[in-house]
Structures are given as C-alpha cells and as structure tokens.
Amino acid sequence: MRRLLLAAIAAAAIAAPAAAQEAPRDTRPIRWLVGLPAGSGPDMLTRLLAERLSPLLGRAIVVENRPGAAGNLAAAALARAAPDGATLGTLLAATVAINRHLYRDLGFDPARDFTPISHFASFPGVLLVHPSVPAETLAGFADWVRALPQPPLCGTGGAGVVPHLAAAWLMREIGARCEFVHYRGSPEAQRDLIAGRVLVLVDGIPTARATLAGGLARGIAVTSLQPIAQAPGLPPVAATYPGFEALSWIAVGAPAGLPEPLAARIEAAVAEAMADSDLPARFRAIGAEPAASGRAALAARIAAEDARWGALVREVGITLE
Structure with a gap:
C-alpha cells in the first residue's frame, strides 16, 4: 500500500507541470x-x-x-x-x-x-446621374461635364469616403471638375439626387440599387474592374480608364x-x-x-x-x- 501511494504521488508530480502549461481556452464573449x-x-x-x-x-x-x-x-x-x-x-x-x-x-x-x-x-460603387443629364455612357458623361460653363454639383455620402475619392479620381481622368456636396450618409445624398438638387453621385451598390430599380436615376458605370451582377448592363469605368478601381x-x-x-x-x-x-x-x-x-x-x-x-x-x- 505504501509503495502504491508513493507511486501515485510521483505520477501526480510529473503530470502537474504539463497540466499547468495547458491554459484553459478563453470563453469570454x-x-x-x-x-x-x-x-x-x-x-x-x-x-x-x-x-x-x-x-x-x-x-x-x-x-x-x-x-x-x-x-x-x-x-x-x-x-x-x-x-x-x-x-x-x-x-x-x-x-x-x-x-x-x-x-x-x-x-x-x-x-x-x-x-x-x-x-x-x-462594395462596388456606381456612377449615377439625375435623369435630366443628357448622357447614357461614360463618354457622353465626360463630354457633358467638360461642356458645362460651371462644374456640376456632385453629392457624396460623406467627405473622404471611398465614393467621394472615386468621383474626384474620375473627374481627374475626364479632365473636369465638380462641386462636391457632402451629406451625412448615402440615403441623404440619394434623396437630393432624386430631387435634382445634385446631378451626379458615386454611391455604393446597397443604397444605389433601389434608385436604379425605380428609374429615379440613371446608372452610367461601376467602379469595380469587372461588371457586377447587382448592376446589370453597366460597364466598369476601367473599360475606359484602365486600372480604375x-x-x-x-x-x-x-x-x-x-x-x-x-x-x-x-x-x-x-x-x-x-x-x-x-x-x-x-x-x-x-x-x-x-x-x-x-x-x-x-x-x-x-x-x-x-x-x-x-x-x-x-x-x-x-x-x-
């Protein structure tokens, strides 16, 4: 019995360091x-x-x-x-x-x-214009912008967001300018585009889809390198300006x-x-x-x-x- 007890103590002493090294898995939220x-x-x-x-x-x-x-x-x-x-x-x-x-x-x-x-x-972006804009394609949009006596009002869902910079990049490629109007989110920008208070908007697909589906604005192009299923029929800007993404x-x-x-x-x-x-x-x-x-x-x-x-x-x- 004494030998068995000593063996059990020795086995426990050997196992203890190994057990101590195995930290329990973190279960906190x-x-x-x-x-x-x-x-x-x-x-x-x-x-x-x-x-x-x-x-x-x-x-x-x-x-x-x-x-x-x-x-x-x-x-x-x-x-x-x-x-x-x-x-x-x-x-x-x-x-x-x-x-x-x-x-x-x-x-x-x-x-x-x-x-x-x-x-x-x-989230790919979409170049949207008010239905009053006489442009159906990106080339037509570029011609329209360059011919205006004053830069058009371009909405954004916020200053410095990707769609804002995408619009600035596109205008640079076209060789034109726009006057940016920054909103506190895409829904506000979409409302003013529909109302015609701004004529141009680059916005993400989630908020742009309903506007496109309702015919409340015209889609010109998408900002992904390839066409996307969520905006059927719209070519990528990159087809005209390579590398634009x-x-x-x-x-x-x-x-x-x-x-x-x-x-x-x-x-x-x-x-x-x-x-x-x-x-x-x-x-x-x-x-x-x-x-x-x-x-x-x-x-x-x-x-x-x-x-x-x-x-x-x-x-x-x-x-x-």
Missing part, C-alpha cells in the same frame, strides 16, 4: 466594434459573419456600434484594446487607407495599431500584438465561414461581393491603397480637419 450605425451595409455584413464565427471560435460575439468621425472612433477604441482576442473590429477601407491623409489627429496609427486578419467583403471594402482586424496562434485561428475561421455557400449568397443579397483574403493579402491591400489614395488626396487637394 468577443466584443466586435463597428464604426458605422446599426443597419448600415458593413454592420449587417459584420453581424452575418459574426453569427457564423461564433460556433467556430467557441465564443459568443457581441457587435457594438460606435459610429462617428468617419469610423475613427471605433478604430481608436480597437487600437486601445488588449490584444488578447476578446476584441475584434470591422476595419473600413477609409479608416486604414484614407483617413490618415485627411485628418490631422486620428487617435491611432493605421500602420502600427492593428493586426489585419482578413478582408471579407467589398474604387471599392469600399471591409475587413476583420484586431489590436496590434495579437498572438500568432490567435490570429491564425481567427483567419482560418473566417475562411471556413466564407466557404459556406449560404453566407456569400446573403452578402450578395445586400449588395456586397464576398471575400476571404487572409492576413498577408489584406496587409498588402492596405499598403497599396494607402499609397494610391494618399497620392490622389495630395494631387486633388482634398483637406479635412
């Missing part, structure tokens, strides 16, 4: 920050993805909307969070690739303060310093969720193109778009406080 209001396209897509990721990660996910300052408020909160996997964020293209060229103080450094994990959706994309991100195993696990879970045929179909129903790029591709996209949009902002002279 994940807080997922979104820098746009509830019901916006990125918010709806984030919630759909979070619903699929929750069982894959074995943790509840709570989406928290922190709109304001072109997504900068939510991004700053994400940058300040602990890199322990308990906080994720929806990275907006504007937040990580544009805003630092427009704002003096973001409260975070896009290149330093985040762990990019995976791009998961893009302006997408409002969203991605999964975490605070900088997220441990490699955690980052790899979340990246793999996003890829698995997006491989489900039902989820991409639900994304497209909202007007978004699904994707699952992974960390390396997302980091490369951010770097490339930061350089491209930064050069455009400086060339066109767009400035915000």
